[in-house]
Amino acid sequence: MSATAAWIAAARARESARPDALFRDPFAAALAGPRGASVLARAEAASGGENPFLPVRTRHFDDVLLQAMHAAGVRQVVLLGAGFDARAFRLTLPEGATVFEIDRPEVPADDVPPRCGRRPVAAGLTACWQPALQEAGFDPTAPAVWVAEGPLDYLSEPSVGTLLRDAASLSAPGSHILADVFGTGHRRMPATRSSAFARMIRRACSRPRAGRRPA
Template sequence: MVVNTAYWIAAVRARESSRPDRLFDDPFARRLAGERGVAAMTASERASGGENTFIPVRVRWFDDAVLRAVADGYRQVVLLGAGLDTRPYRLDLPGDLDWYELDRPEVFDGKQPALAGTTPRCRRWTVAADLVGDWPAALTAAGFDPERRTVWLAEGLFFYLAEESVLGLLRTAAGLAAPDSRFLADIMSAAVRDLPSMRAYQEYRARHGIPEPYGCDDPAALLRSGGWYPEAITAPGAPDANYGRLPAAPGGVRPGRPHLVTGRTLPADAG
């Protein structure tokens, strides 16, 4: 189901890229999504009653956050649950940036052929590992340097994990993170589980014995529990998470809504 979600998100990125007012351009999304992605997107929107307007905003928010970090001198990124992401190919990234993608082997088995013959703009490393297994060893073996400040990304990931797995990922990343590292994530509200659009996924979860999808209305507390200082929290529709697509809304914590969060390890010289 999670792998199928990656194709769905790729299809959403492809459709967004075809809009004249697109928030980003992903020229690789259509070939990655294929018919499987279009079918997944169509089924999702049929169940929910329309397009998910949050996803393009979320993609752009992560894009902007990555580019700001690069401008601030960060040269190491770890993308947890990479799926069919293409940022190393489509963003204006420096050649000396090391970008590590972590996901299960079957994800890369489907992704790599679609990107064959295409050159990333930075140094891209794929790490085939289960995020509920010993992924730090695989990441380190791929060349990850825990002494370098790092941008950690968890986009569209936490919702599909159990609470203990979310906390485990945060704490493990914090243990590997050099001072002044960042953690970027989107965190869904617990209320999302009960939406009509989630019925198909909830039925699938129940049939396969998968734990309840994760939701949280106190993202600051979650970050602190995971070993990160909550630097910034916003919600879709806020001035920094809108891009003219969503009804205007205030930023900060808004229970019942998704949140886009930035956590940080303290600088080495912090008092």
């Protein structure tokens, strides 16, 4: 699993340990491991400190996802670039809910029973991932909540457009998409260009099929 996935899991672990946590992810610390803690420390050293955006993003996505599923009757969730997202394990989703987790091949948290149907889908987001999603049981005639928490930052602008159009083409009426998008300006900042951390991120972006040119 990628260093970036471990990094974000480490941020969720830290938030979960706070007495006034925005959410509790009891799996995040184990999933992040020492590697995640190390990448988080390097990210914060490179960027000037803790990024409060990360826990706020997770809490906001949790709230909108739960509202769509409990109040609006959606039963499918697709995590684009799932990483160590543990929503299938930590959220109370309605009966019949299925969480599809698209990422490069990996096996997170498999020894813990999920709280809903959980279908890992090993596929690249810049490849042709739609057949794999449908083979895993995704129903394009039923609404879904699509979640792109973080991965768009690792894709080129054309790849982001293609990904969102492809998701839209599989979205029945009543579907939602949750995504966060950074501008490209932060990639040009000296702190994010020059550090060892920045080199690690560039490697994550330039893996085969990652769809993003190294900066």
